[in-house]
Structures are given as structure tokens and as C-alpha cells.
Amino acid sequence: MFVEEIATHNSAESCWLIIDGKVYDLTDFLDEHPGGKKIILKHAGTDATAEFDKFHPRDTLNFLAPECCIGEVEDPENLPQTEEEEVVDDSTEEERVAEEARLDRIAHKPDLSKIINLYDFEAVARTTMDPNGFAYYSSGTEDEITLRENHNAFKRVYFNPRVLVDVTDVDQTTTMLGSPAATPLYISATAMGKIGHEDGELALARAAGTTGIIQMVPNLGLFGFDEIVDAAQPDQPLWFQLYVNRNKEIVKRIVRAAETRGVKALFVTVDAPHVGKREKDMRSKFLAGRSDSDDNGNHGDGDKKTSALIDTALTWKDVAWFRSITSMKIVLKGIQTVQDAVLAVQHHADGIVISNHGGRQLETVRAPIEVLADVNAYFKQHPEILAGKQFEMFIDGGVRRGSDVLKAICLGARGVGLGRALLYAMAGYGQEGVEKAVAILKDEIVMCMRLLGVTSLNQLDESYVDLAALKGGRGSSGGALFDNVYEPMGVVKFKARL
Structure with a gap:
């Protein structure tokens, strides 16, 4: 042509x-x-x-x-030579002052050695990232009740520590879906990594390799799948997260390409047939002039656009279809009820991620740690469901402490995923920030294991936690540090006077 x-x-x-x-x-x-x-x-x-x-x-x-x-x-x-578009600065004086202040904060951000917990990374990201990028990372759906509750619920699970136990040698290593891991953490799939740092998903892949944890490669990263895999170490275990396209031939091609590159497990996202209403992100797009909504603010074609990428007709019968096209482990990401956890077992999934998409989809659903507690209890009451099966449960959403990780392990999780928390670490400090965040969590896990009186993860079970306050305290605060870094939602602003 x-x-x-x-x-x-x-x-x-x-x-x-x-x-x-x-x-x-x-x-x-x-x-x-x-x-x-x-x-x-x-x-x-x-x-x-x-x-x-x-x-x-x-x-x-x-x-x-x-x-x-x-x-x-x-x-x-004969293609015309591409000319760089002239950049026109149409920002207001207020916006220019704000940007100068942001650049000054970047120049004076704390040294990485001063960071002592994951909230510190979020505080740095909140004040140094481009506001539109931070709005995308931090936003939850609608009133962000679910987003906050994901974190707050962990603080209502209390420990039952044992004492007078020899805890000189503590081992936090584990295996997840057959792959070794230095600690029961993995990097959960997150889109748009490059808006936080120029290395984006590549920095996450490299940090996963140096720290011995597993990365779940995102389906919608800003680096290509092969680029991310190439950034990993040769023997580094990787998982792949998939939004299911309505064209099954496209899905088959993507899945088989992942398997060819040595990916160990396929995580099928099942909680996103429609994109949630993430108002912080929407408002930032309006302010930046990037919204695709009409003049009345209508965005009702979102379901049509989502359908271009995601199969809204996905059902349980498709689990068998995935089994027919790949030998990778198949994990369903986005389970939120006991009923669906049981169905996942019955349809021969290798595992589930109990997740509500980081509070970005349906508003006022239960926190993953609360759902995990119920699923674990049900499986204990009905041991025949898992008899003879290799079935693993994972959880993500709201994790900020090593103690959060161990609470999930006590309640039957094999591993815990982190998304936003590591994006914030990457946004402020790149690969080194992610490595520091993982190191902080590893240290906290060892400390908590010693204080709980255990030396390996397989010693933990529900007897080490008290769940009496878990359901009764919904809506309570997640602690001063969380309250300090949480970005409150705003309301519409009036036009500036001319």
C-alpha cells in the first residue's frame, strides 16, 4: 500500500x-x-x-x-518527516507555582535511608508525583469506602502470641504455585507503571529478581510483555495477569506466548466486566483536559469501551477452556465470596486471589482479609472440598505491614500481593525503592514471627489470631499513619475569576 x-x-x-x-x-x-x-x-x-x-x-x-x-x-x-510539536505552555500562574513547588520537593525528598515503613513511600509519592499520575494510582471507586476498609480491616485482626519458644532461627521462605520465594510476597499486576517512574514495570521485574519474590506481569503495562520478561533474571519465576479479550483467538495467542516465555501461572482477572467509577482519576482528567467525557460529564460509553478489551460474557465454563489451551497453573483473580471460592475448586482452578481490585471496582464490598477468614473457616468445616487437591489461596488489597502478611498466612493464604505500595516506592526511588520496601517487610515479618513464637510459616494457623473485632468494627480508622497519607476525595471546583 x-x-x-x-x-x-x-x-x-x-x-x-x-x-x-x-x-x-x-x-x-x-x-x-x-x-x-x-x-x-x-x-x-x-x-x-x-x-x-x-x-x-x-x-x-x-x-x-x-x-x-x-x-x-x-x-x-514518502512518509512525511515527523516534526516535533511545539510545546505550548498554557498553564495558569497557580499551576506553574504548584509545579515549581513539586520539583522543589523532588529535589529535597528524604534520602532512601530515612524511609522506615511503607507509609513513608506513599507520603513521598503523594507530594512528588505528577498529581494526575498520583490520582490514577491512589483512586478507588466512588466514595472509596472499600479502598479504606481494605486497609482498616487488617487492624481489627488481633494476634494470639505464644511465648517461651526458641525463635533463634526463623525461616520466612516459602513456595507459591510450585515456585520458590524468599518471603510470602508477590508484586501484584498494576497498569501504567511508567507514569510513576520511567522504568515502570522493568524496575518492578528487576527488584523482584534481586529480592527473591515473584512478579505478576500485568496485561496492560506501559512496557511490552517481552520487555518485562527480558528485564527479569533467567531463572526468575513470573506469573501473568490476563484481562480476557472477547476474541478467544487473541486470548489464545497471548496465553501461549506467555507460556512460551516460561511464565509459571496464569492469573485470570474475573472482577472487572465494567470499569469502576474512580472519581479522583476522573476529576484529575477533567482538570488536565484529558477526559473523553462529553460536555455534560457523561461517560456512559465506558462499558462499550471496556468491552473492547474485556469479555463481559466470561463465565465459569471458560475455566475449562483455559485449561484446554495451556499447561500453566490457572488462578482466578478477584474472588470475593465463599460461594465463588467453592466454585473455583469445583471448576478445577489451581488457586484464587481474594481481591476487590484494590477497592477500584464495586463499592462497599468486604475487605479481602474478612472474606479470607470466612473462606478459610468454611474449608476447615468442609475438608472434603479440598481433599486430594493442590489449591492455593492468595490475597491482595490494603497490605502495608509485615504483620498484615502474617495475618493472611494465619487465615490460610499462601501468599500476599502488593500493588500500590510498591508503585509508590518505585515512583519515589525507582528499583532501589522497591527493594527497600521489600526489605522493610521482610524485617517486619521476621520480627513478628519471633514475637508470635514461630520459626516457619507452616506453623501459623487461625489459632494465632483473634477475629472477634473483625466484622464489628467496620468503618473504623486504620491508624494515624494511614490517615496521614490518605488523599481525601475532593468536590468540583468553581471556575477561576477572569
Whole structure:
């Protein structure tokens, strides 16, 4: 195909784009693009490679139906030279002052040696990150009750320590889904890592390797899957998180590519058939002029755009289909009830992640640690459910302390995932920040194990925790440190006077 012909397909009726020398017909994809159709139409009929690379890893193209790629550019020498757009500073004086203050805070942020807990990382990120980026990382759905409760619930689980036990030698190593880990932590899949630090998911992969924990590679990172895997050490165990595309051939291609690269387990996200209403993020987009909503603030086409990436018809029968296309372990990420935990076992999943997507999906659901307590109790009461099965439970959401990790282990979790907490560490200090965060948690875990009177994780069970306050104190504070770093939600602002 020739450049002159491609240039004529520059409208919503026929929309072609060039990306990396290949021609894509995106006419039928316009209304489904999660970022809206305006940005695609702006570059219709032209080489959009540079703009595409700003916001997507190259393997995002794998989500398109194969028939979208209709050919290659036969005369690339005729492509117009890309000129850098002139950057126009249209910020207000107030915004310029705020940005200067932010840059000053970056220059004077605490040395990494001064960081003593994970709340410190969040405090640094809150004051040094671009406000829009921090809004994306920190936002929860609607009133953020679930987001706060995820953390607060851990503080209502109390320990029953044992004394006069020889705890000289403490071992926190474990295995998760057959892979060794230095501690029962893993890096949970999170999107948009690069908005916090230029190395994004690569920094997380490298830190996982140096600290001996497992990374769950995200389906929607800003680095491509192969780039992230290449950043890991050769023998480093990796998991892969998947949003299920409605086109099963695309899913099959992605899953098999992950297995070919040596990924050990497939984590299928099951709690996101529709994106939650994350108002901090929405408001920051309005203020930055990046919202795809209309003038009335309507965003009702979100379900249509989400459907472009996520199969809203996903059901339990699809677990068997995944089993038919891969030999990787299959874990369902986003289980929130005892009933669904039992169904996961019955449908031969290898494990579950009890999670509410970090409080970013349905509002006022129960905290994962509370659900875990109920699931663990039910399985104890009905041992026949797990008899003869290798089934592992994981949990994520609200974890900030080594004590949180051990509470989950006491209640039957095999491992605990951290998402935001490590993004904040990365945002402020890169790979070294993530390594420091993991080191802090490891030290706290050893301390708590000694004070509990245990020397290995397999000695922990529900007898080491008191759950009397867990359900009765919903809505209580998660402690002064959490309250200090939590970014309160705002309301709409009035227009500035001219």
C-alpha cells in the first residue's frame, strides 16, 4: 500500500493508520477504543507510530483482530518527516507555582535511608508525583469506602502470641504455585507503571529478581510483555495477569506466548466486566483536559469501551477452556465470596486471589482479609472440598505491614500481593525503592514471627489470631499513619475569576 492511498482513509467512515510500517484499518474499532475515538481520528491516514508509542506497549496490537492489519507501507520513503510539536505552555500562574513547588520537593525528598515503613513511600509519592499520575494510582471507586476498609480491616485482626519458644532461627521462605520465594510476597499486576517512574514495570521485574519474590506481569503495562520478561533474571519465576479479550483467538495467542516465555501461572482477572467509577482519576482528567467525557460529564460509553478489551460474557465454563489451551497453573483473580471460592475448586482452578481490585471496582464490598477468614473457616468445616487437591489461596488489597502478611498466612493464604505500595516506592526511588520496601517487610515479618513464637510459616494457623473485632468494627480508622497519607476525595471546583 502506498502513502498517497493511505492518506485518503482519514475519516470515521474509513480510518487507516500506519504503526511501525504496517497499515491498520481501525474503522470498526473507533467506538471501542478505551481512549476514545478522537485521538485515532486525529492521526487517521498518517503515520501514528510516535503517538502510539507514547501510550501503549507495542504488544497492545496483539489485542486487535488479525484482520485489522491490512498490509504494509510500500513506499516508506514518502512518509512525511515527523516534526516535533511545539510545546505550548498554557498553564495558569497557580499551576506553574504548584509545579515549581513539586520539583522543589523532588529535589529535597528524604534520602532512601530515612524511609522506615511503607507509609513513608506513599507520603513521598503523594507530594512528588505528577498529581494526575498520583490520582490514577491512589483512586478507588466512588466514595472509596472499600479502598479504606481494605486497609482498616487488617487492624481489627488481633494476634494470639505464644511465648517461651526458641525463635533463634526463623525461616520466612516459602513456595507459591510450585515456585520458590524468599518471603510470602508477590508484586501484584498494576497498569501504567511508567507514569510513576520511567522504568515502570522493568524496575518492578528487576527488584523482584534481586529480592527473591515473584512478579505478576500485568496485561496492560506501559512496557511490552517481552520487555518485562527480558528485564527479569533467567531463572526468575513470573506469573501473568490476563484481562480476557472477547476474541478467544487473541486470548489464545497471548496465553501461549506467555507460556512460551516460561511464565509459571496464569492469573485470570474475573472482577472487572465494567470499569469502576474512580472519581479522583476522573476529576484529575477533567482538570488536565484529558477526559473523553462529553460536555455534560457523561461517560456512559465506558462499558462499550471496556468491552473492547474485556469479555463481559466470561463465565465459569471458560475455566475449562483455559485449561484446554495451556499447561500453566490457572488462578482466578478477584474472588470475593465463599460461594465463588467453592466454585473455583469445583471448576478445577489451581488457586484464587481474594481481591476487590484494590477497592477500584464495586463499592462497599468486604475487605479481602474478612472474606479470607470466612473462606478459610468454611474449608476447615468442609475438608472434603479440598481433599486430594493442590489449591492455593492468595490475597491482595490494603497490605502495608509485615504483620498484615502474617495475618493472611494465619487465615490460610499462601501468599500476599502488593500493588500500590510498591508503585509508590518505585515512583519515589525507582528499583532501589522497591527493594527497600521489600526489605522493610521482610524485617517486619521476621520480627513478628519471633514475637508470635514461630520459626516457619507452616506453623501459623487461625489459632494465632483473634477475629472477634473483625466484622464489628467496620468503618473504623486504620491508624494515624494511614490517615496521614490518605488523599481525601475532593468536590468540583468553581471556575477561576477572569
